[in-house]
Amino acid sequence: MNIINSPYLYHPHPLLKAAADDVCKYISERPEWVREFGKGKMLGALLCRKPANDFESATKGQDVYATFFAYSGLVDIVDSESFFVPAVYDLNNPDDFYLLEDKAISQLNIRIATCNDAETITQLKSLRRKLSQDLQLKIFRHFNFVNLSGGYKNIVDIFAEAKRGLPPGGSGECAAPRLLQFAIRHGFTPVAIAEFWYGTSPRKEIRAHRQFYPSCIEKCSPILRYMLGDSIASDKPNDAPPSLGTPHIIHEDEHLIVLSKPSGLLSTPAKDLTQPNVETWLHQQYPEVKGPMLAHRLDQATSGVMLAAKDAQTHKALQSAFETKKIRKRYVAWLDGILPSETGYISLPICTNPDDRPRQTVDWQFGKQALTRYNKICVKDGRTLIEFFPLTGRTHQLRLHAASPFGLDIPIVGDGIYGTGGQRLMLHAECVKLELGIGIPLEFHDPSGFE
Secondary structure, eight states: SSOOOOOOOOOOOOOHHHHHHHHHHHHTHHHHHHHHHHEEEEEEEEEOOOOOOOGGGGTTOOSSOOOOEEESSSOOOOOOTOOOOOOOTTOOOSSSSHHHHHHHHHHHHHHHHHHHHHHHHHHHHHHHHHHHHHHHHHHHHHHHEEEESSSSEEEHHHHHHHTOSSOOOOEEEEEEOOOHHHHHHHEEEEEEEEEEEESSOOSSSOTTTTTTEOHHHHHHHHHHHHGGGGGOOOOOOSSSOOOOSSSEEEEEEESSSEEEEEETSSSOOOTTTTBBBBHHHHHHHHHHEEEEEBBBBOHHHHHEEEESSSHHHHHHHHHHHHTTOEEEEEEEEEEEEEEOSSSSEEEEEEOOTTTTTTTTEEEETOOEEEEEEEEEEEEEEEEEEOOOOOOOOTTTTTHHHSSTTTTTSSBTTTTTTTTTTOOOOOOOEEEEOOOSSSSSOOOEEOOOOOO
């Protein structure tokens, strides 16, 4: 039985929405906090039931619940009023090992910067790397987290048992585990948790001021699973609602199947093989077909037209056509705002965010080029209907191009990864055109839209 909402699949509790407003008001009244947090910071709020010995206060008309607040990472301000819960491990404790050993690494940086001998520089860099790795591991072993059963375990052991290798840098410093650590250690029972962004969006991520987000997966998932146990059923972001239907066939001939995928249905099997998906559905309908049938994928949350093959030769030909850009797709989407421009191109390099999968990020150094053409169709009720023509096929390309401040800076309605979620993703693959050089192009439409 869950005692708390999942940090990954939730809509903020009404009391936590109000609590987020209180946090923002508190910050706004303190210029030093505005300057610090205005740079961008993930904040969290946790609603808890007070310990049993506090229940007597309820008979006197007092609330039996308490709300705690936390920020992720470090700040250069002393929280003299203890408004936020403390860090799990205080890296700024002057009596601890961290500052002393970090100072030694800083001195190595000075030596490297002032050294003129290449061989010595190489040796110093090797020493710096070893000292940094040793210090990081030592720090992680001081991050000891408590779980609901009262047990304690450090991050290194938590990640090892989760078969996740060494923890990424910054693990244990996020708001969610910090809040839970404080509450459980002081006898409070967690009821509801939520995290929201404050300030400017970071360059490589999509973060909107005062918008709620699921906890990060790479840094937090193993820790939160250890702390909460069975309370976390999934660490998938709050994205696609369960599918409300099954595919239906738009076109079929001797070699090709064109179908319409509903929103919420996976394209291919997941780790949980019991989850419905298009590929398995196709093989159930066509048991005589051996080997893969789908020639491409759509995000689980995206609806629309898909191509599948009845034989290996057709499947290979379709995949080759996608690779050589002989297949073009048209999407329609509702943007959660008014787009000023009528038409244009978005060109941004995209790659996976290693600290927060499955999110993608704009990365000018490591990203692969992604290009999208768009046209505005109309504006209605403060939203923009748009058509997208992806000229490349990167993961989450249209969703990221829409939401990124370097793109349209307006997320697609219902996008639970890059926007506010709350309903189905309003992105639909409406048309696929095959230009195979054999005469008139084949064109297939899925008119179901956002039904």
